[in-house]
Amino acid sequence: MKTLIVDDERLARKELINLLKPFQQIEIVGEATDVEDAQEQIAKLKPELIFLDIQMPGKTGFDLLESLDAVPKVIFTTAYDEFALKAFEVNALDYLLKPIQPERLEEAINKLKVEETPPTAEIEKRTLGKEDQVFVKDGDKCWFVKLADVRLFESDGNYIKVYFGGNKPMIHKSLNALDERLDDRTFFRASRKHIINLGWVENIDTWFNGGLLVQLRGGEKIEVSRRQASRFKEKMSL
Structure with a gap:
């Protein structure tokens, strides 16, 4: 090692x-x-x-x-x-x-x-897959988090809110930069503000203007834009 x-x-x-x-x-x-x-x-x-x-x-x-x-x-x-x-x-x-x-x-x-x-x-590609772990620090609280356990990344200004367990800490990163690093077999850019973990998808409904509404096992409901809906269907084999 x-x-x-x-x-x-x-x-x-x-x-x-x-x-x-x-x-x-x-x-x-x-x-x-x-x-x-x-x-x-x-x-x-x-x-x-x-x-x-x-x-x-x-x-x-x-x-x-x-x-x-x-x-x-x-x-x-x-x-x-x-x-x-x-x-x-x-x-x-x-x-x-x-x-x-x-x-x-x-x-x-x-x-x-x-x-x-x-x-x-x-290793050289440095693509972040579900088996990788990340370090998240928010104030005095810190976590090592396996990416498989992260169900959602949500953009909030210059920060990203990371959803895992009952926690939603903020990290100072760009959602676009993160999207480039994440393995697209596990993570999907649902919209300008959201990246979802496909393994956490619980339910999918049709939405306005040809979009989709995805519910995660954590309870969050995320809209997949019309532009991304066809790609999402391919990923989920719909």
Whole structure:
């Protein structure tokens, strides 16, 4: 598993590298000292796992996750236990308190699931499919969300409202830019304001002017414009 270590302290990175040596499934492909460095390394190396410090000069580990379109598996490493609750709120793979104990590291590694690595060409495309997870931060609340669980993206000015579970947090992204990244086998641009997850469609009715009214399993009703209706019918094999 291609692994990146993100920590501003050189000795902390060195110690973690030494602790990881016994784990043959872990391949350390790089180190990063801050958020900007990590962003570059992630774009270049495409790690499957990140050991991530939370408190770093300038921006935090949460800021890094918020900046990524798709988020790899994450194990937090930090000396600040006050962040523990927040880390668990975002459903990280695990949380390791510094100094890292070998037995706790082993527990974290054992939580990793061996998954089939997608072909390199698919990784290069960076298309976001239902198996990808994204990091969503809204105020003090943070989540790791699997795209399969996101039923709707709704444009709201310069923000996007993300619908999953009972949550509707706002993220500062463009719906057009997101639409270009999402796998069109799973997500459909219903209108100027909405992208829906086809797997969450519960009911479809005819609507005004040749459009359609789609009801999602979450209860939301979304109008599919006349322009998009024929494409939607093809997607849903109507």
